[in-house]
Amino acid sequence: MDSITDNIRMLMTKSKYKHAELDEDTTSMGSAHITEGISTSATHIHYYPSTSFxxxxxxxxxxxxxxxxxxxxxxxxxxxxxxxxxxxxxxxxxxxxxxxxxxxxxxxxxxxxxxxxxxxxxxxxxxxxxxxxxxxxxxxxxxxxxxxCGSWIKHNPIPDAKASWSMFNILDLQNNFIVKNALEKPITSMKSKAEQKAKTYYMSCMDANETIEGLGAKPLLELLDKVGGWSISGKFNISSWRLQRTVETLMIDYSMMGFFSWYVSEDDRNSSRYTIVVDQSGLTLPTRDNYLNKTANEKLLSTYLDYMTKIGVLIGGDEKSTKEHMRHVIQFETELANITEKDEDRRDEEHIYNRMTVAELETLAPFISWHSFFNQAFRKVQRKITPQENVVVYAPNYLKQLTLLVNEYNSTTDGKIVLNNYLVWQTVKALTGYLSKAFRDAYKGLRKALFGSEGGEEPWKFCVSDTNSVLGFALGAMYVREVFNGNSKPMYQSALLLTSKQYYAQAEDMINNIRQAFKTNLLSLKWMDKETFKLAENKADAITDMIGFPNYIMDTKKLDEKYEDLEVRENEYFQNNIRASWHSLKVLLKELDQPVNKTKWSMTPPTVNAYYTPTKNQIVFPAGILQAPFYDIKQQQALNYGGMGVVMGHELTHAFDDQGREYDKNGNLHQWWNNDTIARFKEQAECFVHQYNNYSINGISVNGKRTLGENIADNGGLKAAFHAYLQWSKQNAKKEHHLPALNYTHKQLFFIGFGQVWCSTTTEEATKLLLEKDAHSPANFRVVGPLMNLPEFSEVWNCPLGSKMNPVNKCEVW
Incomplete structure (x- = not known):
């Protein structure tokens, strides 16, 4: 995501349209950040013929x-x-x-x-x-x-420092090598000031002079002094402590997490404008069950306490008293978990949308002055917030119960100490990854418990990822130039002699073909009435797409303007991160009075991913994913449609899943289907819930309700892509060449291409975490689940009715 703006916006809040499964690589290098993302690649085998002979x-x-x-x-x-x-x-x-x-x-x-x-x-x-x-x-x-994937899995063990390994991871690694090579060129070769800042930030992370090691805990201790101290580090005066001031300082001045999340985003009911959003948040561990199911998570909770204690000791705390303080913090987080709503119970967008004024929010949740809080934030951009300013609250019941909880703690001296310890811990844990090795090593035990791997990859990989999160579009400009004008490794050979426009033209054609196939499929749906069919068809036509990268990043003037106010200095990695967080928050706050930019990207060009935005009714495919095995202009179209085509169909179908269907063609949330059609849709969708509920790994079942949106998209995307390919092959039969030594038809290659992009291996711990948290089903079920429901698959592979891949009862929505 571009800079930390989108991280601030998301902050592990709503599960709406998460782009991928949990990936340990997206955690801070030594911080307890549990975020989401995916990665990729293909195995390249070269054939060089002799020339002299x-x-x-x-x-x-x-x-x-x-x-x-x-x-x-x-x-x-x-x-x-x-x-x-x-x-x-x-x-x-x-x-x-x-x-x-x-x-x-x-x-x-x-x-x-x-x-x-x-x-x-x-x-x-x-x-x-x-x-x-x-x-x-x-x-x-x-x-x-x-x-x-059987042979791939056997011959691709998980690397020591990883918790999973997949085609996505390999492709992501290849992209990172391209970015690394670009970043390590002389700063004088950078085309823009923004790229120079990216280089400087990257080098401050790499810490060639060992400045980070020399400073140790000093940067964090200086920050703690500024925010009023911490009882664990010994500099804290409870008599002068005020909850309001602490919340405003940490959650605004330093953009850290706290009791809740807040951000500026498109208004779901009027997507042409921005609004302030407030939602539930505040847990360190990935799920509420990690706290509430103590028997199953005893080891994890113990490891979490050890991690907290180690960090406290590193900044000067006594081990025994630190552990006691941290036990109280975990207890408070457990009480937060108890009032936190489950992700699967928050999938009805219309139900969780609650618009109110700041004054009404004050009445709903008076544990802080919201008027003061928002004014303190927007004062940074010279904007006043009145009591009549509108906000959108996604979790009113959570805020009600949070008020009771916080007020109870705030009524005693010991309770106030716990509240301060909790709030400061949210800041400390977020920043330890930017400190010395001792702080990063302290995270290994918790990382092992969560993901099954302690980490320990080369620093450059984390530094490339971190630079991408802060100056992602400056990095994107460097990446695009390397891909289309430089020596960018074998996977991009097809692009080297082409302009980006030429390379992506075929991808644009694929999107249009898949859109047409999706619309044609609507005609066969018996559960949808004619009026809703026409509205759905109009929405499909209205979906816009963006491919590759935003054009402005190749304009040095516009790129420099984007990062003009961001200050980056050599040998100041910790401070660079603080400045980046503040810069991103300021950009976010300024959006409140601006018209919504419908062409703004939420992912950077090197990203191996794709996404759909319901408020924009838009699908986006960054350059990072538009390469083999997903897509290549010299690759058989059967493989292009089976790989990238299914991804395109998946994102398009998100516009019509259980959440996306609530937004109209203009991206506005309201009921545009009649009640009978909604009831029939839910009946069809329930089939998927039951199907995926029956899938399990190591005794843990997939949550069919939480994964419903992604499962609908997986099934609809496969169907649309295959039908689009069939139509393409009718018109272009002579253009599709056979591959040597493969005794498969082109239709069979389509399905092989689809299956192989999901080849992966995952540790037992990471698999458990995915099953408990992710909105996506595990990779194997993302393959077999949709194929079981597609009759054409069984026809192509001659699967007998009643075989595992051709069950008698099948599910279908789109």
């Missing part, structure tokens, strides 16, 4: 040499895969075996139509990647995920 050969000899080289290469590759795997004692069913015994005969048979077989390096590499991933011993009609 080449000129002496005839055309026929050249063809035979090419075929034999490919044959030897693929047989060698397949032999290596088999050699490194366990010996198989059972006979392999040849009906599912890609590599037939007579591979040479297969290749020559494919050559019957010389124009249909692709033999260039890209096609050979793509075929080899597929062969290295599939497990042909698995019946695709029994478990298509294991069929497409």
């Amino acid at each position: 080449w000129k002496l050969r005839s055309l026929l000899e050249k063809c035979l040499i090419i075929l034999n080289c490919i044959l030897l290469f693929l047989v060698f590759l397949f032999g290596c895969l088999l050699g490194s795997s366990e010996k198989v004692t059972t006979t392999v069913n040849t009906s599912y075996d890609v590599m037939h015994a007579d591979l040479k005969t297969q290749i020559f048979n494919n050559l019957a139509d010389h124009s249909s077989l692709c033999l260039d390096e890209k096609c050979v590499r793509t075929a080899a990647t597929i062969l290295a991933s599939v497990d042909t011993r698995v019946d695709p009609c029994e478990d298509f995920y294991q069929f497409t």
